[in-house]
Amino acid sequence: xxxxxxxxxxxxxxxxxxxxxxxxxxxxxxxxxxxxxxxxxxxxxxxxxxxxxxxxxxxxxxxxxxxxxxxxxxxxxxxxxxxxxxxxxxxxxxxxxxxxxxxxxxxxxxxxxxxxxxxxxxxxxxxxxxxxxxxxxxxxxxxxxxxxxxxxxxxxxxxxxxxxxxxxxxxxxxxxxxxxxxxxxxxxxxxxxxxxxxxxxxxxxxxxxxxxxxxxxxxxxxxxxxxxxxxxxxxxxxxxxxxxxxxxxxxxxxxxxxxxxxxxxxxxxxxxxxxxxxxxxxxxxxxxxxxxxxxxxxxxxxxxxxxxxxxxxxxxxxxxxxxxxxxxxxxxxxxxxxxxxxxxxxxxxxxxxxxxxxxxxxxxxxxxxxx
Numbered sequence: 001x002x003x004x005x006x007x008x009x010x011x012x013x014x015x016x017x018x019x020x021x022x023x024x025x026x027x028x029x030x031x032x033x034x035x036x037x038x039x040x041x042x043x044x045x046x047x048x049x050x051x052x053x054x055x056x057x058x059x060x061x062x063x064x065x066x067x068x069x070x071x072x073x074x075x076x077x078x079x080x081x082x083x084x085x086x087x088x089x090x091x092x093x094x095x096x097x098x099x100x101x102x103x104x105x106x107x108x109x110x111x112x113x114x115x116x117x118x119x120x121x122x123x124x125x126x127x128x129x130x131x132x133x134x135x136x137x138x139x140x141x142x143x144x145x146x147x148x149x150x151x152x153x154x155x156x157x158x159x160x161x162x163x164x165x166x167x168x169x170x171x172x173x174x175x176x177x178x179x180x181x182x183x184x185x186x187x188x189x190x191x192x193x194x195x196x197x198x199x200x201x202x203x204x205x206x207x208x209x210x211x212x213x214x215x216x217x218x219x220x221x222x223x224x225x226x227x228x229x230x231x232x233x234x235x236x237x238x239x240x241x242x243x244x245x246x247x248x249x250x251x252x253x254x255x256x257x258x259x260x261x262x263x264x265x266x267x268x269x270x271x272x273x274x275x276x277x278x279x280x281x282x283x284x285x286x287x288x289x290x291x292x293x294x295x296x297x298x299x300x301x302x303x304x305x306x307x308x309x310x311x312x313x314x315x316x317x318x319x320x321x322x323x324x325x326x327x328x329x330x331x332x333x334x335x336x337x338x339x340x341x342x343x344x345x346x347x348x349x350x351x352x353x354x355x356x357x358x359x360x361x362x363x364x365x366x367x368x369x370x371x
Contacts, residue, residue, distance in 0.1 A: 029055035029071060035140040038147050041133065042069050048191050051182040054163050056081075060188055064152040065130050068095075070163070074144035077179070078170055081146060082112065082162035083127060087183045090114055092162055093125030097137035097146040098170055107137040107146060108173060122173035128152075157189045199263050206256035207331060211339055213249030214278065214318035217242055219346045222311060227353045240289065247282050250318075254279050268328055274321040281314040319343060 030047035033039070034057070045057035045067060057069040070081045082094030089112050097107040111124035128151045129135065135148035164181040185194045221242035228235040257275055261268075288307050293299045323343075326335050 029053065029143075030057075032143075034069065035138045035145060037138050037140075038069060038136065038145060042067055042147055045069060046191055048186075048193070050184065050186065050193060051163050054182075056186070058188060060156060064155055065149055066152060066156055066188065067149050068147065070095075070146045071143050072165065073142060074099075074139060075142065076169060077165060077167040078175060079144050079146060079165045080110070080163070080175075082164070083150075084160040084162055084183070087160040087162075087185070089162060089181070089183075093127045094162065094164075095127065095135060095146055095148050096170075096175065097144060099137075099139050099144070101169055105137045105139065106170070107135045107148070109135075110175065117174055117176065120175050155189070158185055158187045160184075161186050199260060202256060202260050202263070203329060206253055206260050207325060207329065207335065209249055209253035209256060210318075210322055210325065211342070213246045213251075213253055214314075215322045215339060216342060217246035217249065218318065219315055221246060222315060223346075223350065223353065227357060243285070247286060250282060251279065271321060271325055271328055274317055274324070278314060278318050278321060281310055281317070284310055285314065 029049060034042060042057065045059045047055060047057045050056045053073040055071045057071070059067045061067075068081070070079070072079055076099075078096055078098035080094045080096035082089070082092040084092035092112045094110045094112060095107060096110050097105070099105050108122050109125040109127055109129075111121045111126070113119040113121060130149035130151045133149045135146070138145040138147070160183065162181065162183050164178040166176045166178050168176040170176065187193075221239050224235055224242065225239040228238070254275055257272070261272065285307065288303065288310070291303075292307075293303050322339060325331075326339060
């Protein structure tokens, strides 16, 4: 039985692979002409490819009437464009279009009162449609076009806009959860774009720090403490060093989570509560290091129980909260597969090493170590 140094490298590689960003496709649909059904009322528009296959055509009149045509590749489901005050979904008004199962085309305004399907209300919203021009949706050559004209009280320049699409056809004007979304700031006077107010990078940083600190380093430190004691005192220095680094990175994850909550005010009480609980357990572990009695002290036995079980609780709840966080954040398959593989390797390694440990001690009169 040994402490395989390659295991640490494997864990780090898997954690890094789980958070590699997917490169976006390059697409330019401005070279394509509008369908004949839209060419008359929506001619002479400026055009920008704004996100993946989403193309935004637009123009603004002197009386602040904004003409919009949004197009993207389409097979089924719904496509939407929203106007937001802060770049977030809640509180925004969106124009959403789709082709029904019978072939009828639909386009409606929705008010996004919340994040659930029941809170996305059809035929409500803050966008004032221009008189004499009905919104229209056209499906042509595997593309969908949403066309509408909105009236504003003043010239529209820099505006927070949202794009989203879902794979399911709405039934009774009920939108299913989006497959993907994008938030950005678009300047209708210059055609320039910039990252929206939604803190995607902060969200990814929070998840990556939590996985690396609580989900990778902390279990490695615990494995070293239990299965590598034959290399005394090296195991102790490795255990303390790795766990201290894990706590610092985990603390950074909590700080990032607090900053993320202050921006989004997301209703994730369970995730937030577990995070605080894990942080408290981590602080107790750090304090216990400085209050560690001598090996000969009578209190050492009770200190061992405290340290061991608080550590195990920390690892258990950290794993639970990471899995839950990936779920509620809609992080995607790469995050789920990456951390799932890391967790599987940790559990399998622990089972193998624990079996070898008890096999080694089974023929001896001395009891196995408690940690």
